[in-house]
Amino acid sequence: MNLLILHIAVPSLTALAIMFVSSQRQVRTIAATGMSIQLIQSLVLLYQFLQERMSGNNAEVLFTQSFVWYPSLGINFDIGVDGIAVAMIMLTSIVIFTGVFASWEVNNLYKEFFISLIVLATGVYGFFVSLDLFVMFLFFELAVIPMYLLIGIWGSGPKEYAAMKLTLMLMGGSALLVVGILGVYFTANIETFNIIELSKQAFPIEMQRIFFPLLFIGFGVIGALFPFHTWSPDGHSSAPTAVSMLHAGVLMKLGGYGCLKVAIFLLPEAANEMSWIFLILTSISVLYGALATIVQTDLKYINAYSSVSHCGLVLFGLLMLNKTASNGAVLQMISHGLMTALFFALIGMLYSRTHTRIITQMGGLMKVLPFLSVCYVIGGLASLGLPGLSGFVAEMTIFVGAFQHNDIFHRVATIIAVSSIVVTAVYILRVVGMLLMGPVRSEEYNNFPKAKWFEKVATVSLIIGILVIGLAPLWLSTMIWDSLGPIVDKLVLK
């Protein structure tokens, strides 16, 4: 059976199986088992993919399969993956795997929680494996909708407001997407939604000018494109741990992935022509997000704003429209996914002990919770781009790629983006200094339970991911590089 179908089938079956059990123990065992299987088969997929590539299979997408779904409109369930999709699937598997462990102690409506969580993951997998714009969109919505329930029911703080805001803004993005997708479909007029087929069409520039911004902003909203990023702080701060992890770690990446694989891939001329507008927006969001982070005091807000900065860098890299920077952008998606999932997991774990997320009310956690604190420091160092951890690889690739443009505009944008590394250092060290270091804040901290086994599983798996990419990035970078060929070469040809 096709491995990609299994990637959708396993989570679906897991969700289904959870419906038929009742105790919390069974629910989480099934969830953990299902997601472990998923992680393993993602590794197998990665291995097989590299194997195929090594044996000289240079097809644009591998493991393709097509099922007719709605013939009269040309909607097929087409699946297939390239290197970027494989990398993103790998990321998703790690994050959902750790997400299950991070929500080990959800006590309220745990069954429904895990079902929603896994349905969300199914949507994400479906999005990454589909080649058909329509099906892709369908899965996109499948990933967004459970978010509403997950935040609205299991969230904290002003959860209804946050859930509503997040869902509505993402829906607004989806509305633009539908228009964009239909525009592409009807202009091409070849009765198919298949991306590969559509990419062979030459779209008239007038049409591209209309639909490129629609598609780019539509995906950009979920990728935290400035100024459509404001759902992120509220959404993340209200969401339960695993949902924040999955959302910031994976769902926000749907935005970058879509921008690259749909907007830029299908409408290259408009991308060339209009990239400057979005480049300004993303350069702003990179520095702006970082500067706004400095003064935040809520851990989740800190992470949400820093995500705005880091995801801004993803779009920034993509908009540089060359292979190196795009490669960096994809690396940044993965790196940020792992890193931010780690952060949110840790924030959840710390919160379950301290019952506050305000850093000024905490301090000296290093002494009482050494394991979690060290993990936090590692995450922080990855976030500020320490060599040997994933952030460095991604950021440097973006910067070097961006600097290959010779004109002043791109140069200045790059320098603005580069200067965020200082600001990042400032806020990371501020948090580490206030939260982890210094004297132990209160007596009762000494009674905190040490890190539990499932917490260790969650953090350690993410750290391993960060380390693997940080220490040996060449294979991943090459895999992405090869897949970027068809996308970016179209831009260069012009």
Added chain:
Amino acid sequence: MIESVPLNQVLIVTTLMFFIGVYGFLTRKNLITMLISVELMLNAVNLNFVFFDRYLFPGKLEGHFFSLFIIAIAAAEAAVAIAIFINLYRNIRSINVEDVNEMKN
């Protein structure tokens, strides 16, 4: 006898009847009065059917059948409506139409 009553006079009567029904339906607050108004409109239509059938297609019976159907349906409708009213009255102690503005309860 037929010739002695022209169609337009009959139509004036039925139209009046119909709009009296409409007026009643729109202005009366009591649900039962409103139901009666509805009956009035239905009967105006019945009369129209019968008269048109008689004047335009003498020898055919479709109009009469329609009237019979409507009478039957009106009876059924009245039964259902009154059942609803009774239930309403049980719930909210009122059959004033203005009190019935929510789907809840």
Added chain:
Amino acid sequence: MGYQYTIWILILPIVAFVINGLGSGKLPGKISGWIATVAIGISAFLSYKTAFQFFGSGSHEKIIAVKTTWLRFNEGLQIDMGILLDPISIMMLVVITTVSLMVFVYSQGYMKGEKGYDRYFAFLSLFSFSMLGLVVATNLFQTYMFWELVGVSSYLLIGFYYDKPAAVAASKKAFIVTRFADLGFLIGILIISFYTGTFDFDILTRPEAMTLPVTATFLGLSTMTWALLLVFMGGAGKSAMFPLHIWLPDAMEGPTPVSALIHAATMVVAGVYLVARLFPTYSVLAPDALEVVAFIGAFTTLFAAVIACTQFDIKRILAFSTMSQIGYMMLALGVSGYGGEEGLGYTASLFHLFTHAFFKALLFLGAGSIIHAVHTNDIREMGGLRKYQPITHILFLIACLAIAGIPPFAGFFSKDEILAAAFATHPIYYIIGTLVAGLTAFYMFRLYFIVFWGKSTSYTHTPHESPVIMTLPMMILGIGSVVAGLIPFGSYISSDGVPLKGHIDWVVATISVVLALVGILIAFKFYKTESAKPEAISKSFGAFYRSALSKFYFDELYIAITKGVIFRFVSKPLAWFDRNVIDAFMNLIAAITNWVSSQIKEFQSGQLQKYAFIFISGVIIILLSFLYANQ
């Protein structure tokens, strides 16, 4: 015989880091210290072996011992991980492993019984690894990577006592200031890579590359000059050059052996090493940038020396002295030319780096030994320690003589070369250099006399001599401080690889030695026994003295800029703007939608008769319009 074994010089410390890091808190007893020490010991041994093999072969050609692609950016640009062996990198290997080994051994005594013993050695090993990786880098990006790693190890070690707020603040400051400098470094790398299409030192510093057709200019200087200036900014940050020096004095919050290793002997000279590594590029493509290097170096050396005369914290005095000495090295690099006698400054700079590593590490270890005994950093609370700590006393004296440039100690030879190089190019630099030589002697002996002679302070518990495990490394460094200057350095290291005949410029030497002796004499007069003279003199300088005491208010200035301007006037408003303008705009859209719906929801009142009325009116309107249309 090949040089592949040099890879182990790097691997061993990182293995020690991993073992100690993962086993932190679980390793029994002092095993972590031994793991780290043995690892660095073998590294040191291998470094010596490399040095003998390399310099013994008579050839000074670069050798790439190991090289592997780590990350590829595009067809041309890639980051390699490799080991580049040439005279300066091997010299650095020797210096780093030697000082590291000494410090590791010393730390076993110094840190005995401290909480976080494992963690301490893990971080030290990480630092040694990063520093070694930095010096053997084959390309600019590898340098940058290890550059960041040494930065973070420094951060971790300064903040070692993480429950002490001062240490946390200091570590943060050190990291952020150097990070800011690294921003310049990174942009410099980006510019260089764009114009040359490579990161590789081999190509960047090859004579053919020097005629690169870089014609682009920016604000009147060639882009290459800008790029190299930015790279120097990175170096200046790491080497605590003015105006990026503010982190170094605070960095003294770390454990003293850390200060000895990182903030005196090795990491802080990374900036000098970086400029030296790119020296051919600097001197041919961007002589203007070298002028800046010389100016900054000269300024810093004077600036730091003046401040050092006024401080009372033993480690801060040494920190300012370090800044001053690194200023010397930068000055020497800045005035140097490329090749032949012109290149004296280059040799002198690295020579001073070499000798300075020994005596400054010794000074810090000595200071550590003193602090260990008296539990304070303030020299006003010390005095008469020569009776209690005879070994430390002698070694400290040797180091002081070495840094003061008294022959035949190591500092004399290297300082003399620097001054000679400055004399040959620019009299002002020479005058500053000589003046600072006098100042150096003064403040070092001020420290020496106050601490070891001076009034006998009554200690709460009698100070004792440090254990052998601490004094032994100091003795070895002491031997180094005496003999390191006798090495014919120029025949090993010169700007163009052709051996440089070393000789002593007697005029320059005599003047500087006389000035140094005068400095010592003044210190002797003032501080040998307690006297009111220093007080009186400092009074006579008035405002100048006070500002030097407060380090010329640079800390306050930076605080004002970062906290006052960026935090309060940029970040706060931005965060506010985000919440109250952008987000409010989104909320406004939602609110408008809400309002519209609340306006039209009246239609859906639930009033049956209203519906019916609208329905019937609608029907009538439609009917009428049909009638009207049919007419």
